Amino acid sequence: MQNTSRLEAVISRRPTGDQEVPALGSSLQPSAVFHRQLRLNFPAIVRGEGSYLVLNDGRRILDASGGAAVACIGHGDARVAEAVMAQMRSVAYCATIFYTSTACEQLCRYLVDSTGGHMARAYIVCSGSEAMEAAMKLARQYFLEKAPHPEPRRTRFIARSQSYHGITLGALAAGGHEARRQYFEPLMPTNVSHVSPCFSYRGKAAQESDAAYVARLAAELDAEFQRVGPDTVCAFIAEPIVGAALGSVPSVPGYFRAVQAVCRKYGALLIFDEVMCGMGRAGTVHAWQQEGVVPDIQTIGKCLGGGYQPIAGVLASHNVIDTLSRGTGSFVHGHTYQGHPVGCAAALAVQRIIAEENLLANVRELGPVLADLLAQRLGDHPNVGNIRGRGFFWGIEFVQDKNSARPFPVEDHVAMKIAELGLSSADYAIAVYPGSGTVDGRSGDHIILAPAYNATRAEIHTIVDRVARLVEGYFAAKTDDRPEQAKL
Structure with missing residues (x-):
């Protein structure tokens, strides 16, 4: 009887429709979910709208990676x-x-x-x-x-x-x-x-x-x-x-x-x-x-x-x-x-x-546009070692030194921190998919962009603009955070 009462109490608090979901960890009780990371409080998604995800705090995130390259027709398709x-x-x-x-x-x-x-x-x-x-x-x-x-x-x-x-x-x-x-x-x-x-x-x-x-x-x-x-x-x-x-x-x-x-x-x-x-x-x-x-x-x-x-x-x-x-x-x-x-x-x-909707033709038409825009905006960035991919599946690899392609230290968690900054800062509001171990299974950082197949040309431009500003902003802050001797 006690367990039933607890279940009813949980059900009575569950969200419906567009009702906001309390941020995990914001209530008196901790999350009961065995999350991938036990020390983090994850924001909750309340709905998806095409290439965007709406979070419980009202943020609209441009989903430039479809999660792990999953959301190929975007979110919330009623059909x-x-x-x-x-x-x-x-x-x-x-x-x-x-x-x-x-x-x-x-x-x-x-x-x-x-x-x-x-x-x-x-x-x-x-x-x-x-x-x-x-x-x-x-x-x-x-x-x-x-x-x-x-x-x-x-x-x-x-x-x-x-x-x-x-x-x-x-x-x-x-x-x-x-x-x-x-x-x-x-x-x-x-x-x-x-x-x-x-x-x-x-x-x-x-x-x-x-x-x-x-x-x-x-x-x-x-x-x-x-x-x-x-x-x-x-x-x-x-x-x-x-x-x-x-x-x-x-x-x-x-x-x-x-x-x-x-x-x-x-x-x-x-x-x-x-x-x-x-x-x-x-x-x-x-x-x-x-x-x-x-x-x-x-x-x-x-x-x-x-x-x-x-x-x-x-x-x-x-x-x-x-x-x-x-x-x-x-x-x-x-x-x-x-x-x-x-x-x-x-x-x-x-x-x-x-x-x-002939969406693969859209991928073939706009894939080269995505590639060219990434090269124009980030190809010369000193911490972008390589941009590669095909169709709507592109990766950006980050390096300490462009000439030697030397990766960042593992403990810097560069790709993950870029992804977190993209989600947490209203200046960017973009989701990218981070990866590590690019060089040898441990060191090396990259992010993946995998837009929805029905992304428009305007959305591709927006994705590249936000990603470029995100990368530039992260490395500018990283440089500012270095000790004075390291900057010399």
């Missing part, structure tokens, strides 16, 4: 809300061990068709980490069922350092981001090894051509196959455009054709992680459609549902699906909420809006 409610009124949950749903069937058909016939089936889950776990297990099962000669020795994966593929243990093992891995190394699988990323700003020699750089990286991958045993590797895992770990880093031309050739040479699969860079973020539905290669397995996520519901997925090629179909006919994997009808309905509505 998606209506699609979600219609699905909930119809049926909210589908136990996929027994049934399918129209929403899931339609979404998967769209996804398969969007690959131009290259992929055969789609598997819908709730997060990018879940998708990567499924992709790795699918690759392993493929080799167990490969007829007429199964390959049970294939238990290993090769990925790249300075990558991030998810936070669950298998996905974390695939990633090479040292700071995210460090606490959990003893718990992680040890069947993943890492090679260098394709990161021309920091990895390519001064006089090295793109072709020579690609050849060197392909040779490194080939040598890693040889080192671990080429008949033990299930797949090579890579992001076509590296997101959180490096800050929107595309590969140099020809890189993925070269690594695919290495995989084919040794009979391994190629897995593309497009959770962050895919579903239109780069200007095409799939980022690999600009690379001249097709993966065997692909993960998708953030811009699949645009944040309106938690949803991600795996796409599998005809070769992979046919192998399982001729074998056991099943995937030994499953989730309670896989293929969730409400998530599928939301994603289907988001993808229909993108298609019907």
Whole structure:
């Protein structure tokens, strides 16, 4: 009875509509949420309006990153809300061990068709980490069922350092981001090894051509196959455009054709992680459609549902699906909420809006505008080392010294402090996505810009203006805060 009374008391205080939510920590009781940071008081969002978020204290924040490159059609689109409610009124949950749903069937058909016939089936889950776990297990099962000669020795994966593929243990093992891995190394699988990323700003020699750089990286991958045993590797895992770990880093031309050739040479699969860079973020539905290669397995996520519901997925090629179909006919994997009808309905509505409003054409048209404006405003800034990206997915890397590309000390937390300043100061009122460990998994700072696909030309100009002023303002204050001797 006491617990019921407490629940009723909480419910009676909950906000409705546009009612303001008390700032966390502002009441007598502390937050009950296990936040990412336990010592911070987070502002609450009361509503979203297109490219803007409205906070409980009345601030309007220009969401220049869509959170973690998620909000691809902006916030508060009533059409998606209506699609979600219609699905909930119809049926909210589908136990996929027994049934399918129209929403899931339609979404998967769209996804398969969007690959131009290259992929055969789609598997819908709730997060990018879940998708990567499924992709790795699918690759392993493929080799167990490969007829007429199964390959049970294939238990290993090769990925790249300075990558991030998810936070669950298998996905974390695939990633090479040292700071995210460090606490959990003893718990992680040890069947993943890492090679260098394709990161021309920091990895390519001064006089090295793109072709020579690609050849060197392909040779490194080939040598890693040889080192671990080429008949033990299930797949090579890579992001076509590296997101959180490096800050929107595309590969140099020809890189993925070269690594695919290495995989084919040794009979391994190629897995593309497009959770962050895919579903239109780069200007095409799939980022690999600009690379001249097709993966065997692909993960998708953030811009699949645009944040309106938690949803991600795996796409599998005809070769992979046919192998399982001729074998056991099943995937030994499953989730309670896989293929969730409400998530599928939301994603289907988001993808229909993108298609019907031709928003990827907008990304392709305004992506170069975003790039040019960033170069004009920040290209010469002494603490901006590199600006890189594609489509509506751009990263800005910060350095202490432009000539040497020396990063700031880890303890300075430059990217995070820039992001916090953007939110806290009314002079900027802009959200950017911070990242650290850009150089070696620990040191190095960058921010990511990932506007909504329906952002206007005027909004792109506003984003660049606010970001440029934010960067200039942060480093001006940082310089003023240095001891007098350090300024000399």
